[in-house]
Amino acid sequence: MKSNSGALLAAVMAVTAVASTAVAKDYTVGGSYGWDTYVDYDKWTAGKTFMVGDSITFKYEPYHNVLEVPEADYDSCTANNAVSVRSGGNTTFELAAAGTRYFICSIPRHCLNGTMHVKVTTVPYSAAAAAAAAAADAGPSPAPLPSAPADEHKATSDAGSSPAAAPSTAASAPRHHQPLVAVAGLALAALLAMAA
Structure with a gap:
């Protein structure tokens, strides 16, 4: 179970890195x-x-x-x-x-x-x-x-x-910070679902 969580977290971090640079x-x-x-x-x-x-x-x-x-x-x-x-x-x-x-x-x-x-x-x-x-x-x-x-x-x-x-405030956060928040929320939801 822990190895699946680690792999998922690594995948989410990789997607976050790509998404954060792609939108600026x-x-x-x-x-x-x-x-x-x-x-x-x-x-x-x-x-x-x-x-x-x-x-x-x-x-x-x-x-x-x-x-x-x-x-x-x-x-x-x-x-x-x-x-x-x-x-x-x-x-x-x-x-x-x-x-x-x-x-x-x-x-x-x-x-x-x-x-x-x-x-x-x-x-x-x-x-x-x-x-x-x-x-x-x-x-x-x-x-x-x-x-x-x-x-x-x-x-x-x-x-x-x-x-x-x-x-920066939340409303004026750079483009590359916006997807990061969304992906982090999805990652947290996925990890919580796997832990349950």
Whole structure:
């Protein structure tokens, strides 16, 4: 009886590990176009639901950069109070808490020309929103803007880090924690049934 319980518990733990990583999404900012001067990022974010536990990845040429900035700097395309400065062509930000985050490229005119700025609003995880987000993935990728790319100066920046995430509540728990609770409940019920 004990060996069956141990095997069941091991199986449940394996399923939990797979389920916990399968539901979090990583969005490539700009889709196949990446982070560049000819993408309309308002169109790219339209219809997407970013949830706690997801991540966003910026893929870009080395002459660009990614700055996380406060809303006021986002609105004015300035880098005076950057929260984080990243460069290198491949940058990922974890969406660890609900709220809105603002990102720009600080190369002259790349944000000011109307592109290379994106705001991402993260909502608490919900199964219904996750299903809707999965359905939205079938949508088309963003169309490039008709204008030519802005000037292409090489960027120099310091590496930084994102601010620490606020503690999660049950309602804002990352996507990968939600299935864990459900699977743990099923495992407990199965173990109790076997023990009876």
